[in-house]
Amino acid sequence: xxxxxxxxxxxxxxxxxxxxxxxxxxxxxxxxxxxxxxxxxxxxxxxxxxxxxxxxxxxxxxxxxxxxxxxxxxxxxxxxxxxxxxxxxxxxxxxxxxxxxxxxxxxxxxxxxxxxxxxxxxxxxxxxxxxxxxxxxxxxxxxxxxxxxxxxxxxxxxxxxxxxxxxxxxxxxxxxxxxxxxxxxxxxxxxxxxxxxxxxxxxxxxxxxxxxxxxxxxxxxxxxxxxxxxxxxxxxxxxxxxxxxxxxxxxxxxxxxxxxxxxxxxxxxxxxxxxxxxxxxxxxxxxxxxxxxxxxxxxx
Amino acid sequence: xxxxxxxxxxxxxxxxxxxxxxxxxxxxxxxxxxxxxxxxxxxxxxxxxxxxxxxxxxxxxxxxxxxxxxxxxxxxxxxxxxxxxxxxxxxxxxxxxxxxxxxxxxxxxxxxxxxxxxxxxxxxxxxxxxxxxxxxxxxxxxxxxxxxxxxxxxxxxxxxxxxxxxxxxxxxxxxxxxxxxxxxxxxxxxxxxxxxxxxxxxxxxxxxxxxxxxxxxxxxxxxxxxxxxxxxxxxxxxxxxxxxxxxxxxxxxxxxxxxxxxxxxxxxxxxxxxxxxxxxxxxxxxxxxxxxxxxxxxxxxxxxxxxxxxxxxxxxxxxxxxxxxxxxxxxxxxxxxxxxxxxxxxxxxxxxxxxxxxxxxxxxxxxxxxxxxxxxxxxxxxxxxxxxxxxxxxxxxxxxxxxxxxxxxxxxxxxxxxxxxxxxxxxxxxx
Numbered sequence: 019x020x021x022x023x024x025x026x027x028x029x030x031x032x033x034x035x036x037x038x039x040x041x042x043x044x045x046x047x048x049x050x051x052x053x054x055x056x057x058x059x060x061x062x063x064x065x066x067x068x069x070x071x072x073x074x075x076x077x078x079x080x081x082x083x084x085x086x087x088x089x090x091x092x093x094x095x096x097x098x099x100x101x102x103x104x105x106x107x108x109x110x111x112x113x114x115x116x117x118x119x120x121x122x123x124x125x126x127x128x129x130x131x132x133x134x135x136x137x138x139x140x141x142x143x144x145x146x147x148x149x150x151x152x153x154x155x156x157x158x159x160x161x162x163x164x165x166x167x168x169x170x171x172x173x174x175x176x177x178x179x180x181x182x183x184x185x186x187x188x189x190x191x192x193x194x195x196x197x198x199x200x201x202x203x204x205x206x207x208x209x210x211x212x213x214x215x216x217x218x219x220x221x222x223x224x225x226x227x228x229x230x231x232x233x234x235x236x237x238x239x240x241x242x243x244x245x246x247x248x249x250x251x252x253x254x255x256x257x258x259x260x261x262x263x264x265x266x267x268x269x270x271x272x273x274x275x276x277x278x279x280x281x282x283x284x285x286x287x288x289x290x291x292x293x294x295x296x297x298x299x300x301x302x303x304x305x306x307x308x309x310x311x312x313x314x315x316x317x318x
Numbered sequence: 319x320x321x322x323x324x325x326x327x328x329x330x331x332x333x334x335x336x337x338x339x340x341x342x343x344x345x346x347x348x349x350x351x352x353x354x355x356x357x358x359x360x361x362x363x364x365x366x367x368x369x370x371x372x373x374x375x376x377x378x379x380x381x382x383x384x385x386x387x388x389x390x391x392x393x394x395x396x397x398x399x400x401x402x403x404x405x406x407x408x409x410x411x412x413x414x415x416x417x418x419x420x421x422x423x424x425x426x427x428x429x430x431x432x433x434x435x436x437x438x439x440x441x442x443x444x445x446x447x448x449x450x451x452x453x454x455x456x457x458x459x460x461x462x463x464x465x466x467x468x469x470x471x472x473x474x475x476x477x478x479x480x481x482x483x484x485x486x487x488x489x490x491x492x493x494x495x496x497x498x499x500x501x502x503x504x505x506x507x508x509x510x511x512x513x514x515x516x517x518x519x520x521x522x523x524x525x526x527x528x529x530x531x532x533x534x535x536x537x538x539x540x541x542x543x544x545x546x547x548x549x550x551x552x553x554x555x556x557x558x559x560x561x562x563x564x565x566x567x568x569x570x571x572x573x574x575x576x577x578x579x580x581x582x583x584x585x586x587x588x589x590x591x592x593x594x595x596x597x598x599x600x601x602x603x604x605x606x607x608x609x610x611x612x613x614x615x616x617x618x619x620x621x622x623x624x625x626x627x628x629x630x631x632x633x634x635x636x637x638x639x640x641x642x643x644x645x646x647x648x649x650x651x652x653x654x655x656x657x658x659x660x661x662x663x664x665x666x667x668x669x670x671x672x673x674x675x676x677x678x679x680x681x682x683x684x685x686x687x688x689x690x691x692x693x694x695x696x697x698x699x700x701x702x703x704x705x706x707x708x709x710x711x712x713x714x715x716x717x718x719x720x721x722x723x724x725x726x727x728x729x730x731x732x733x734x735x736x737x738x739x740x741x742x743x744x745x746x747x748x749x
Contacts, residue, residue, distance in 0.1 A: 058468060059446065059450045059472045089742075089748070091747060091749060175545070258594070259594040260594045261595065262747040263747070264746065264747050269745070272741070272742055276443025276444030
C-alpha cells in the first residue's frame, strides 16, 4: 500500500499547485464569463452552476469576432503580430541558441547569463527604456543616421506595426532561446557524427538531424512566448498607443477596467483561451510524435 | 427598477433554456453560429428607467444634469456634531496615483497623530469595485459626479455632517457648495475642477486653432502631424468631443445613432493622422513627443510647472477650450468611505483639503489641477507667475459652471454599455 502511493504522492504538490493556480482561477473566469453583472456596482456576479450558465456574453463576443464584427480586424491583427513576432524570434533566437549550445565552449555560461540578464529588470521598465531610445532624437535614430541607414529620423513611436512587433520580439525572445538552448544542448553529437560519416553535408545534417531533434524545443519555446503575446496589451500601449496597432488584449483590458460589462472581458478571455488550447493541443501532439520518433531512433 | 445581483435579469438565458431552445440545432451547438442563433439578447446589465419611466442611473437614482438638480437620499444618518476626532493608527486616502501632495498628507497626519496611507486606484469605477469587494478599506476617496450614484446606491460612501466642514461654505465657489449632482452636499465636497480642450505645441502646429470656425476640426485636418496627435483615453471624452464637433451639445446622449456616428467620425482619424489615445498629455506635449492633444485644462498648468524642458519657453504651449455652454467642465470630489473607522477625522480631512492654504499649495506645488477656491482668480495666478499669460484660459472660474454648462453626467446602464462599446469599436482600430 505504502509503495503503491509513494511515487504518485510526489505528484501531489504539482497537482495542488495546478488546481489552486490554474483550475480554480480558470473556473472562476468561466463563472464570470457565463455569469451576470451586479446592476449597481457593475461587479461580475459569477454563476458557478453550469446548468445555469448564461451564454449571452459569449455569444456577443463571437459576434464581435466574426467577419464584419467590430473586433474582427483587431483579432486578425493580433494573430498577424504574434505570428510575425514568433517568426522573427525563431529567426533570431535559433542561431543564438544553436551557437550557444554547440560552439560557445567556455563562453556558454556567460552567454546564457547575458540572455537572462534583461529579465532581471521589469518588462515595463525595459519597454519604457526603449521609448527613450526610439524617440526622434534617441540613440536608435542617431545610430542609424550616423551609419547612413536612415537619411532622416524615423518616427518609431508614431503608431507603427513594425515597432510593436519589434517590441514583442525584444520582450519575449529570451523565453524562446532558453528552451531552444536546452533542447539543442541535449542532442547527442554522435547522431550528427553518424550523419556526416554517412555522407551528409553540414546543411543536410542540420536539416535532417539537428532540426528534427530540436523540434520539441522549438515548439516548447513557441508555446511559451505565443501564449502571453496573445494576451499582451501593455506593449502596444507603451510603444504605440494607436488604435491601429492595438491587440485583442487591449479589449480585455478595456472591459475589465471598471465599466458596466466586465463579463465581456471574461468571455473574450475564455474565447482566447479556447483558441490557445487548440495551439497547445497541436504542441502536445507534436511533442508526443517527436518523442515517439526519437524513441524509434534510439531503438535502432 | 433595479434587480438584486442574485436575481435573474430580463433577457437572461440559462444554459438549460439555451439547450432546450437549441435542441433542433444540436449539431450546431459547438459552433459560434449556433450560439449566436440561440442566445438572442442576453447581455443587458440592468433596467435603464425608474418606476415612473424616467431614466435612472445604475443605482436606480435619477440622473443629475447641470439644469436638473438631484438631491441624493441619505441611506444612513450623518454622524452627530461636536464629536472628538479619532487618533492613532492609519488613515487611508484612496485616490488616483500622485493626485495629492504627500507633504500635505503628512502634515495632516502629524496634526491628528495618525499615519496617513495613500492607496491608489486605476480609475474611479474600478476603485469603487475594489471598495465594494472589500479589497480595500479606505477612510476617504476621490469620486466624480458621474460615479457618485454608484457610491450612494452601493452604500459605499457615507452622508456628511457639514458642521465639520466649514471651509466648504467659506472658501468654495457657490456653484459647488450646493452642486447640481449632490444637492445640499450630502455626500461630497469638491476637490479640483477642469475643462476639456486642446493642447498643442505652438512651435510645431501652424494652424490658428482658436481662430478656426470649429477648432475641434483640427484633429481631422492634422495629416501633417501624423503620429504626433492624440486623444484622451476616456470613452466619455473622446466620443463627447466628436459629438461637440458636430454641434451636438448633449454630451450625455444615449441615442445610438448619435453615439455611433461620433464613433465613425473618430475612426476617420486613423487615416488622417494615425490617431493615438493616451493620458500623458501633461508630459508628452511639454516634452514635444506629442504636438496636438485633447487635454484637460489642469494638464497644461501641470505641464508648464513640471515637464517643460529647460530652455523651452512657456509660449511653446498652447491651450484652447470652447466657449461657455460648449465646453465640458468637470470637477472631482472627495467623499467619506463607508469602510472608515475614523468618521470624524474623515470629515476633518475633507475640511482640511478645502482650506485655502492647503488647496492652493496642493495646486501650485504639486498637481496643477485647480481647486474651486473663491480666492483663486486668473489675474492673481498670472501676477504670481503660477500660470503664464498664454495659458490663462486654463484657469476656470465659478462662471464656467451653471445650469447652461456642459458636464459629463451619469448615464443609464444601457447608456454606459452604448458608450463603452462605441469606445471599444474605436479602440479596435478596424475599418
